[in-house]
Amino acid sequence: MYTGKGETHWIIPDGYIPPLSTGELLSHESICMLNCHNKDAQAFITIYFEDRDPLERIPIVVQGKRSNHLRTSSLELNGEKIPAGVPYSIEVESDLPIIVQYSRLDSTQPGLALMSTMGYPLRA
Amino acid sequence: MYTGKGETHWIIPDGYIPPLSTGELLSHESICMLNCHNKDAQAFITIYFEDRDPLERIPIVVQGKRSNHLRTSSLELNGEKIPAGVPYSIEVESDLPIIVQYSRLDSTQPGLALMSTMGYPLRA
Amino acid sequence: MYTGKGETHWIIPDGYIPPLSTGELLSHESICMLNCHNKDAQAFITIYFEDRDPLERIPIVVQGKRSNHLRTSSLELNGEKIPAGVPYSIEVESDLPIIVQYSRLDSTQPGLALMSTMGYPLRA
Amino acid sequence: MYTGKGETHWIIPDGYIPPLSTGELLSHESICMLNCHNKDAQAFITIYFEDRDPLERIPIVVQGKRSNHLRTSSLELNGEKIPAGVPYSIEVESDLPIIVQYSRLDSTQPGLALMSTMGYPLRA
Numbered sequence: 001m002y003t004g005k006g007e008t009h010w011i012i013p014d015g016y017i018p019p020l021s022t023g024e025l026l027s028h029e030s031i032c033m034l035n036c037h038n039k040d041a042q043a044f045i046t047i048y049f050e051d052r053d054p055l056e057r058i059p060i061v062v063q064g065k066r067s068n069h070l071r072t073s074s075l076e077l078n079g080e081k082i083p084a085g086v087p088y089s090i091e092v093e094s095d096l097p098i099i100v101q102y103s104r105l106d107s108t109q110p111g112l113a114l115m116s117t118m119g120y121p122l123r124a
Numbered sequence: 125m126y127t128g129k130g131e132t133h134w135i136i137p138d139g140y141i142p143p144l145s146t147g148e149l150l151s152h153e154s155i156c157m158l159n160c161h162n163k164d165a166q167a168f169i170t171i172y173f174e175d176r177d178p179l180e181r182i183p184i185v186v187q188g189k190r191s192n193h194l195r196t197s198s199l200e201l202n203g204e205k206i207p208a209g210v211p212y213s214i215e216v217e218s219d220l221p222i223i224v225q226y227s228r229l230d231s232t233q234p235g236l237a238l239m240s241t242m243g244y245p246l247r248a
Numbered sequence: 249m250y251t252g253k254g255e256t257h258w259i260i261p262d263g264y265i266p267p268l269s270t271g272e273l274l275s276h277e278s279i280c281m282l283n284c285h286n287k288d289a290q291a292f293i294t295i296y297f298e299d300r301d302p303l304e305r306i307p308i309v310v311q312g313k314r315s316n317h318l319r320t321s322s323l324e325l326n327g328e329k330i331p332a333g334v335p336y337s338i339e340v341e342s343d344l345p346i347i348v349q350y351s352r353l354d355s356t357q358p359g360l361a362l363m364s365t366m367g368y369p370l371r372a
Numbered sequence: 373m374y375t376g377k378g379e380t381h382w383i384i385p386d387g388y389i390p391p392l393s394t395g396e397l398l399s400h401e402s403i404c405m406l407n408c409h410n411k412d413a414q415a416f417i418t419i420y421f422e423d424r425d426p427l428e429r430i431p432i433v434v435q436g437k438r439s440n441h442l443r444t445s446s447l448e449l450n451g452e453k454i455p456a457g458v459p460y461s462i463e464v465e466s467d468l469p470i471i472v473q474y475s476r477l478d479s480t481q482p483g484l485a486l487m488s489t490m491g492y493p494l495r496a
Contacts, residue, residue, distance in 0.1 A: 005494060006383070011130070013191065013225040014156035014240060023481045032386035034420055034461040048158055048191045067385065067420045069459035087193035089158040089223075099461075099492050101385040104238065109147045111235030111359040111483030114476065116386060118492050120223050120242050122129060135254070137315065137349040138280035138364060172282055172315045213282040213315035213347075228362065233271045235359030235483040244347050244366050246253060259378070261439065261473040262404035262488060296406055296439045337406040337439035337471075352486065357395045359483030368471050368490050370377060 005036040006097035010119035012090040015047070017073055019084035020108040027108060029072045031090065032101040035062040041096035045075060047082055048089040055080060062098055092119065129160040130221035134243035136214040139171070141197055143208040144232040151232060153196045155214065156225040159186040165220035169199060171206055172213040179204060186222055216243065253284040254345035258367035260338040263295070265321055267332040268356040275356060277320045279338065280349040283310040289344035293323060295330055296337040303328060310346055340367065377408040378469035382491035384462040387419070389445055391456035392480040399480060401444045403462065404473040407434040413468035417447060419454055420461040427452060434470055464491065 018027035035041045041064075044057040058077045062068045072082055072090070082088060092100050100119035105112065142151035159165045165188075168181040182201045186192045196206055196214070206212060216224050224243035229236065266275035283289045289312075292305040306325045310316045320330055320338070330336060340348050348367035353360065390399035407413045413436075416429040430449045434440045444454055444462070454460060464472050472491035477484065 011223040013158045067461035089191035099383040109236040112481040112485040113236040113238040114485040114487035115238035115240040116487040135347040211317035233360040237360040237362040239362035239364040259471040261406045335441035357484040361484040361486040363486040363488040
């Protein structure tokens with residue numbers, strides 16, 4: 001039983017991959033996770049959309065004593081990816097407690113915009 | 125009784141619809157909500173102002189297993205909308221637990237600015 | 249006794265008034281507060297610095313059923329204000345529970361940057 | 373025993389020092405801490421990477437009744453610093469309860485981007 005070092009269930013309601021970029025920096029989002037345990041965490045990411053059924057439980061690993069900044073554009077389930085330009089939400093479930101933050105970089109217009117928030121932890 | 129998957133009462137103190145935009149992206153705010161339940165959530169949004177009585181309990185729906193990115197400029201009660209350029213606050217009440225995040229895009233000046241925060245959950 | 253609708257004690261560790269602005273928008277910070285009660289809240293704001301004693305308990309009012317977006321540059325105690333260009337921290341104490349969010353607009357360089365976070369509630 | 377005025381253990385999953393800057397403002401991150409107690413807090417910062425062992429327990433002090441906006445680029449352990457351009461995570465442990473917020477300024481592209489979030493408090 002692991003009871004410390006975070007939570008096993010996190011929600012990020014505001015997901016969005018900006019379809020355009022300018023300059024050197026690519027518009028993108030990252031789900032930033034920290035696993036403070038010595039062993040790897042097996043996590044699953046579910047993507048909820050506004051107008052269709054969710055992409056459920058995409059498996060990922062967060063290694064022990066490691067940070068993982070996961071680009072949402074890299075997530076894939078049965079050949080399906082998160083489309084750019086579509087509002088969606090993110091659910092992260094992990095077998096070990098982890099800590100989850102969400103950040104977005106948007107370079108659609110000249111210059112650069114950033115936003116970030118801690119995920120919202122769900123407790124049983 | 126639903127006890128999991130979020131909270132039924134959320135507050136966002138910093139609401140503001142930027143009145144100007146530049147470039148392709150329109151300045152706007154979104155209340156981003158996720159309903160992890162199988163059935164729809166009936167929610168109500170109350171808008172508090174600095175100098176007059178609130179617009180109370182504008183009804184909205186957050187569908188089951190769906191994300192809802194709601195633009196604040198679309199909210200309307202008896203023909204009244206949230207005016208642009210005015211500081212205000214947001215209260216979200218829902219019959220089912222949901223998770224609420226708030227984000228703003230401001231393109232008033234060339235380039236782009238983003239900000240985001242999880243809503244603040246109120247517990248009884 | 250009021251037990252609901254927020255917290256009576258909030259902290260914002262990252263305060264900073266950008267000394268420069270470009271374009272139409274003035275660089276500024278706001279402490280955004282919502283009082284959901286029917287009666288006014290009497291609050292006090294304490295400003296902590298890196299290298300000197302705090303400015304303690306500047307009185308402000310958050311009216312009942314009203315939003316209050318307070319510019320930090322307007323705070324004053326015995327003729328002393330928060331200087332621009334200096335890192336500091338903010339403490340908000342209120343006799344009634346309120347909800348507190350912090351936002352900053354920085355237009356030091358062409359374009360615009362925003363950041364926001366919910367305050368951190370302290371419980372007794 | 374100190375039980376109030378914050379938490380003794382905080383996590384920031386999304387750390388990143390932007391390697392480039394434009395204009396007058398240097399890209400940087402700050403760990404912003406407030407110690408509301410009368411005595412100094414002894415804190416330790418651990419840096420987790422994606423592909424190697426953490427830099428563990430870099431000692432810092434947060435003075436009593438003082439704000440501390442600590443630039444992550446100033447952290448050093450046995451001559452090793454946090455490299456720019458590398459995703460990482462931050463853990464803050466303190467002997468006294470403090471409050472921790474994280475902010476990043478990115479001026480890689482013309483203009484300016486800001487992001488901020490409260491740290492995530494870990495409770496035993």
